[in-house]
Amino acid sequence: MDFDIEAASPALCRLRLGSALREIRLAANVRGSMVCKKLIWSPSKLTRLETGENATVEKADIMALCEIYGVEGKLRSELLDYATVTKTRKDWWASPEHRQAIPPGFRAFLDLEATATALQNYEAEFVPGLLQTEAYVRVIHEAAYQGLPPDVIDKSVAMRTKRQEVLDRTDPALKFTAIMNEAVLWRRVGDSGVMREQLSHIVEVVESRPNVHVQVVPYSAGHHPGMNGAFFVFQFPEKLGLKPMVYLENLADAIVKRAEPDVERYADAFSELRALAAGPKESLSLIKQAIKEH
Known part of the structure; x- marks a missing residue:
């Protein structure tokens, strides 16, 4: 060992x-x-x-x-x-405080996130979870889980906030690379104030944490490898003997892909998206422009 x-x-x-x-x-x-x-x-x-x-x-x-x-x-x-x-x-998410807020299949994601040294995430519809503000994620949860009691929504929001502590982890440190479709910057979630706060938060996190990198795929890029939906690629410390894995989810299910051909396909797609996306500095400029227009 x-x-x-x-x-x-x-x-x-x-x-x-x-x-x-x-x-x-x-x-x-x-x-x-x-x-x-x-x-x-x-x-x-x-x-x-x-x-x-x-x-x-x-x-x-x-x-x-x-x-x-x-x-x-x-x-x-x-x-x-x-x-x-x-x-x-027990992991933190197994506590009574958070257990009720974990959707079926999501615990597998939390296991991967808690252990990985590198996480690559492409999102087409909303801001990546590790970068979401409390107000932004609350609007998303209230829309997605209509009819749930307010206290359950509160627990879901609290869990998302707790998850973000992984960005400050040191043993092992996590390198987080997020790529977003430009539509994420313009799709209004909540009112304009929520959007300005959310986009400003992304800028603040990127500029204050060297382990966080964000890029935006502009509309001008045309068709791209992320058009089939969001995905996550996890990499782990070499000493653990764990190969990279991919996490996918939809309305009905959540899947962890372990087969090397599948993982390679998504890793290649992420590399292509990075090449198509605006560079880190240009991406921050796009986000700052969206803040002004919101």
Whole structure:
């Protein structure tokens, strides 16, 4: 184990454990169907373990897998340590204060965000979540979740604000690169005051945090690789042994893509968007112009 398990978060341990279990199974040339048959598990249980989707992991399950895969000694001990952390510690979003505000499937995103060292985000319709002001996100949530009690909306807004603390994280530090469609600057969310505050906030964050970079894809760029919708590309510390992943979501579902061809496709799309977008300084000029016109 090449990191401090005493300081490791449950999110990190879930991801590292899942990745390790899949690598070990493949190296042992054991089919998932055989594991499920032997342990009388549903296929979805093994999938959740290998993708880190379970909030907690039972040590008995890890021991059973180690028996099948022939894992012993130090490696078995490390896998059990990962499972122990998921049972004995809680991520901030697992607290009663925030749990109710997490949509189905979004916990997987929070796991990735809490562990990544680099996050690339393309947004076509609204300001990226890590850059949203409280007033802006409140308008979005009130429109998207009509009929929800005000206290639930308040919790959703509070969770978004809490998430933004990741930009100030130091271990590991997060490099955040956001690319927005120019339409985001002009689509009015709330009144003009909300928009001026929101766009001014983006400028302030970019100018005060060297780990945050924002670019705008202008209308003049024409068609581009982001026209199929928003996406996130996550990269992780090399010592964790985690490969880059992609997160996608829509009205009905949220998906984490792990297959290398899929991840490469989105990584390439983001690179193309960066090339098509206005440069960082020009992008800030576009945002400042939008502030004046709002």
